Amino acid sequence: MSTQLTVNGQGHSLDVEADTPLLWVLRDELGLTGTKFGCGVASCGACTVDIDGTATRSCVMPVGALQGKHIRTIEAEPDRITAALQAAWIQLQVPQCGYCQSGMIMAAAALLRSTPKPSDADIDAGISNLCRCGTYQRIRAGIHAAAAQVGGSAA
Known part of the structure; x- marks a missing residue:
């Protein structure tokens, strides 16, 4: 399945399943390893990214829910x-x-x-x-x- 994501201001077209957690797309598909895996159940916060201005635990956020959203990781140009x-x-x-x-x-x-x-x-x-x-x-x-x-x- 083709998924379109905007990460750190750049558009990406990725061939991943809609239920793939954003964390693994960031790390494995885009090479953005600043976002860390901690617990995998959204408890620890090591995987926190910004999605449209909201701090979000990426380990449980399916990429299929992110069409049209703007994702910022720690690698983004700092504001x-x-x-x-x-x-x-x-x-x-x-x-x-x-x-x-x-x-x-x-x-x-x-x-x-x-x-x-x-x-x-x-x-x-x-x-x-x-x-x-x-x-x-x-x-x-x-x-x-x-x-x-x-x-x-x-x-």
């Missing part, structure tokens, strides 16, 4: 918010192992788009991604730093 998050991550040394961080940044970017000045409670409620290293305090600090850089403020 103002994503660039601020990436800079904060580096400055504050947010990750330890880093495995979850591409999905964490994608989820944090979606949060900052909807809530430019998040409180700690907003971050805790809006970011359900798991970090096995437990760097949640640094993740929260990174989100606050990025919010301040793009015009929000830390709570």
Whole structure:
């Protein structure tokens, strides 16, 4: 089956089954390996991408449901918010192992788009991604730093 996807601003015509999870299309068909496999059941968030402005777990999202949608991965040219998050991550040394961080940044970017000045409670409620290293305090600090850089403020 031919599937048309727009990923990071580029159109792709792919011969994949409609029920193939987006994660595997990104990694195996398009070579975009920044999106990680974690759990396969949408619990951990390592596979988070942006679909039309919404943080979405790609491991359970069938490509057949994505016709006409715009998909952004961590490999996309950073916008103002994503660039601020990436800079904060580096400055504050947010990750330890880093495995979850591409999905964490994608989820944090979606949060900052909807809530430019998040409180700690907003971050805790809006970011359900798991970090096995437990760097949640640094993740929260990174989100606050990025919010301040793009015009929000830390709570």
